[in-house]
Amino acid sequence: MTNSSSPDGVMLTERPSGRSATTGARARMSPRRRSEITWALIFATPAILGLVLLKAMPILFSLYISMTDWSAVGDAHWVGLDNFEKMLFADPLFWRSLQVTAYYTLVSVPVSMAFAFFLATLLNQRIPGLGIFRTIFYIPSIVPIIASTVIWLWMFNPDFGLFNSVLGAVGIPKLQYIFSEDQVVPSLVFMSIWGVGPMMIIFLAGLQEVPKELYEAADIDGSNAWHKLVHITLPMMTPTILFNLMISMVAAFQTFVQPFIMTNGGPNNGSLFFVFWIYRKAFQDSQMGYASALAWALFIIISVLSYLIFRTSNKWVFYRGGDD
Amino acid sequence: MSAMENDTSIGDSLVRNTPGVNKRRLAFLLCVLLSIAMILPLAWLARSSLMEMGQIFIFPPEWIPNPFAWHNYPDALTTIPFFLYLWNSALVVVPTIVGTLFSSSLAAYAFARLNWPFRDQIFAVLMATLMLPYVITLIPTFLIWSGLGFVDTYVPLIVPHWLGTNVFYIFLLRQFFKALPKELDEAAIIDGAHIVQVFWYIVLPLSRPALLVVAILSGLGAWNDFVDPLVYINSSEKYTVALGLSQFVGLYTSQWSLLMAAATVVIIPVIIVFFFTQRYFMTSITMTGLKG
Numbered sequence: 001m002t003n004s005s006s007p008d009g010v011m012l013t014e015r016p017s018g019r020s021a022t023t024g025a026r027a028r029m030s031p032r033r034r035s036e037i038t039w040a041l042i043f044a045t046p047a048i049l050g051l052v053l054l055k056a057m058p059i060l061f062s063l064y065i066s067m068t069d070w071s072a073v074g075d076a077h078w079v080g081l082d083n084f085e086k087m088l089f090a091d092p093l094f095w096r097s098l099q100v101t102a103y104y105t106l107v108s109v110p111v112s113m114a115f116a117f118f119l120a121t122l123l124n125q126r127i128p129g130l131g132i133f134r135t136i137f138y139i140p141s142i143v144p145i146i147a148s149t150v151i152w153l154w155m156f157n158p159d160f161g162l163f164n165s166v167l168g169a170v171g172i173p174k175l176q177y178i179f180s181e182d183q184v185v186p187s188l189v190f191m192s193i194w195g196v197g198p199m200m201i202i203f204l205a206g207l208q209e210v211p212k213e214l215y216e217a218a219d220i221d222g223s224n225a226w227h228k229l230v231h232i233t234l235p236m237m238t239p240t241i242l243f244n245l246m247i248s249m250v251a252a253f254q255t256f257v258q259p260f261i262m263t264n265g266g267p268n269n270g271s272l273f274f275v276f277w278i279y280r281k282a283f284q285d286s287q288m289g290y291a292s293a294l295a296w297a298l299f300i301i302i303s304v305l306s307y308l309i310f311r312t313s314n315k316w317v318f319y320r321g322g323d324d
Numbered sequence: 325m326s327a328m329e330n331d332t333s334i335g336d337s338l339v340r341n342t343p344g345v346n347k348r349r350l351a352f353l354l355c356v357l358l359s360i361a362m363i364l365p366l367a368w369l370a371r372s373s374l375m376e377m378g379q380i381f382i383f384p385p386e387w388i389p390n391p392f393a394w395h396n397y398p399d400a401l402t403t404i405p406f407f408l409y410l411w412n413s414a415l416v417v418v419p420t421i422v423g424t425l426f427s428s429s430l431a432a433y434a435f436a437r438l439n440w441p442f443r444d445q446i447f448a449v450l451m452a453t454l455m456l457p458y459v460i461t462l463i464p465t466f467l468i469w470s471g472l473g474f475v476d477t478y479v480p481l482i483v484p485h486w487l488g489t490n491v492f493y494i495f496l497l498r499q500f501f502k503a504l505p506k507e508l509d510e511a512a513i514i515d516g517a518h519i520v521q522v523f524w525y526i527v528l529p530l531s532r533p534a535l536l537v538v539a540i541l542s543g544l545g546a547w548n549d550f551v552d553p554l555v556y557i558n559s560s561e562k563y564t565v566a567l568g569l570s571q572f573v574g575l576y577t578s579q580w581s582l583l584m585a586a587a588t589v590v591i592i593p594v595i596i597v598f599f600f601t602q603r604y605f606m607t608s609i610t611m612t613g614l615k616g
Contacts, residue, residue: 039519040438047431047494048446050487055453058464065464072467119358125351135602136359139366142598142605144548146566147587150573151369154580162368165384194365198609205610225347254457257550261573275459282463283555295460302457 066292076289083293094294096269097277098301100185104273105252108189113244116196120203121233134204141197149261152191153178156262178263181270188258188271199244206240207233238317246306253302274298369591373397373584380581393581400585408561409568416481416553416564417546423486424493424542425535431488432497433523437509447498450491458551466555476558481549485542493538496608500534501527537608540601544594565590 066083070076087094119137123130140148155162156177164174177187214232223231234241259265259276266272278298282291367387372380373396374389401407434440435447469480488494504527512522528535553567563571569590572583598605 036438036519037440040434040440040443043430043434043438043523044440044446046427046486047450047488047491050427050484050489051446051450051453054465054484054487054489055456055461058461058468059456061464061468062460065467072470122351122355122358125348127348127352127355129352129355133355133359134606136362138605139595139598140362142544142594143366143591144550144566144594146548146550146569147590148365150569150583150587151365153573154372154584155365155368157580160381160383160385160580162364162385168384194362201606201609250455250457254459260554261570275457278459278463282466288463288467292460292463295457295463298457299460302455306455 062292062295065288066296068289070288071286072288073286079289083290084297086290087293087297093269093272093277094297097272097274100270100272101253101255101274104185104188104255105249107185108192108252109245109248111189112193112196112248113199113241115193116199116244117203117237117241119196119200120207123200123204124207134201137200138197141195143195145257146261148191148195149257152194153262156187178271179267181266181268184263184267184270188255188262191258192252199248202240202244203237206237210236235318239319242309242313242317246309249305249309250302253298366591369584369588372580373588375581377579377581396581396585397589400582401589403582404568404572404586405561406565406568406586406589409563409565412478412562413547413564413566416478416549417543419478419482420485420546421539421543423482424488424490425539427486427488428490428493428497428538429528429531429535430523431494432501433527435494436498436501437506437527438519450494454491454495462551462555469556475556476562477556478562480556481546481552485546490542490545493542496538497531497534500531504530533604533607536601537604540597540604541608544597547594 065076067078067080068076069079069082123134123137143151156179158164158174158176158179161177163177167173167175176183178184210233214236215228218228218232254275255273256275256279259271259273260279263271265276265280274294275298278291278294281287281294371387371389374392374394375396376389376391376393379386379390435443465480466475469475474480484490508526508530509522512526513519517525548566549564550566550570553564554570557563557567560568560571569586572586
């Protein structure tokens with residue numbers, strides 16, 4: 001603390017260009033500055049260790065395993081790209097699981113986003129009981145996934161379940177839901193919209209950020225509700241839509257618990273989700289090499305899709321100037 | 325701090341002026357109908373959990389249990405060794421909360437308020453790991469823990485939280501720390517306080533709401549977590565509640581009323597926590613979305 005009058009005393013505060021200051025001034029670094037760096041590194045050590053030991057190393061290890069025939073016991077033999085070749089050209093279930101997962105993602109993401117957006121617009125109205133409605137719409141999303149799969153398994157029950165009894169009451173013949181190859185994915189999509197709470201809250205926050213002057217101006221111009229939605233609300237909401245799109249796409253691609261608990265990938269592989277398939281290969285068939293190759297395929301697919309969405313986002317996402 | 329306070333009013337604050345009374349009536353009606361729809365699965369759960377086996381298999385289904393089969397609950401809790409699983413879950417949940425608070429608050433402070441080489445680059449890499457599919461690290465991480473002999477212990481479920489692997493919480497706390505007035509740190513430093521003292525006596529006490537959010541979310545995450553216990557825990561006497569319930573599904577598929585009672589018991593703690601901390605829940609979600 002002898003140096004407390006030095007100009008370095010202000011370094012604790014955030015600088016716009018922290019890096020140039022640190023690299024340039026290393027030679028004549030004050031004790032206080034040195035102590036700041038030391039303590040910053042100590043503070044960040046657990047997180048950096050986690051990043052290296054539990055993220056970076058496993059990823060590299062996974063890449064290596066994907067090029068071996070390792071079965072978790074015994075020796076691993078280098079097989080080069082054989083696993084990837086087998087996946088692409090000799091494993092119909094790879095394509096099947098990809099198809100199931102893509103189908104689910106393509107339907108559930110837009111459907112649940114639209115539903116969440118709709119709920120958010122309802123909660124953005126001046127009506128009584130808003131807090132209660134918001135709580136009720138949100139609660140399903142906090143139900144533990146293991147419990148919600150059990151509830152829905154029972155509701156989908158063709159003989160005694162809730163849905164067929166409702167259909168029966170209006171004279172529609174019983175459906176098989178998750179017990180039918182064709183209906184299993186649409187049924188799971190239907191289940192997914194039950195848990196849109198967080199997305200709804202994010203949309204609601206976005207709606208409340210839209211400057212109300214824009215709506216007032218539109219009212220003066222005599223715009224109707226539809227025009228305001230298309231020309232004000234949706235453009236102003238595009239950053240929020242992009243955020244929800246990315247999050248829900250990545251989540252949908254990693255669907256696991258529903259097939260694991262409810263369908264075991266069936267019927268006839270109709271719900272053979274990609275991550276479920278990887279789990280089976282790794283932890284039931286002990287094909288660690290092949291499962292790692294599948295995991296890398298998923299990683300590449302998600303990365304490419306995220307990249308494409310970001311690349312096109314400058315064409316449709318509207319950022320307000322000077323925001324934050 | 326101001327973000328916290330503003331966000332509590334979401335839904336109650338009336339940003340938009342809706343001129344038509346009819347439009348508002350329609351919105352209200354839709355809210356009522358959708359509320360019924362959203363609650364229906366939970367009502368179905370509660371009703372099924374209180375029915376005798378005879379009544380649950382009546383078609384078309386009845387809604388009111390007759391008689392109320394309260395014994396389903398003690399039956400379910402003894403059919404699965406629920407209190408053992410509850411204890412096991414506590415053994416995972418408590419260290420997870422403490423570890424998450426420890427690692428993410430320290431890292432968030434370093435990333436938000438200290439100046440050090442490559443800070444922003446390292447933070448960017450950390451954030452990028454949020455997009456990483458969990459299966460890609462699951463297999464190698466399992467093999468590593470297995471090689472170290474920690475399979476069938478709680479070590480692989482707890483240690484990652486002490487190493488800040490849930491980057492989302494670092495992000496959340498960093499957002500919060502950045503919003504605190506910098507003058508506080510500066511004044512304390514000029515008065516001769518050490519960085520550690522600033523962190524412990526100034527930043528942490530001011531951040532109680534954010535720390536609470538992290539504690540709640542990480543605790544619920546560990547309570548709900550199903551995949552990690554499934555992969556790492558083999559002995560049934562070490563099952564957590566979530567994993568135990570999943571095993572129950574496989575073994576007692578025909579005993580729906582017991583299964584529903586067990587599911588209800590798993591849900592109730594979550595609902596209770598949610599009701600007491602709803603405000604913080606909503607805030608944390610909004611904080612992620614707005615800055616995304």
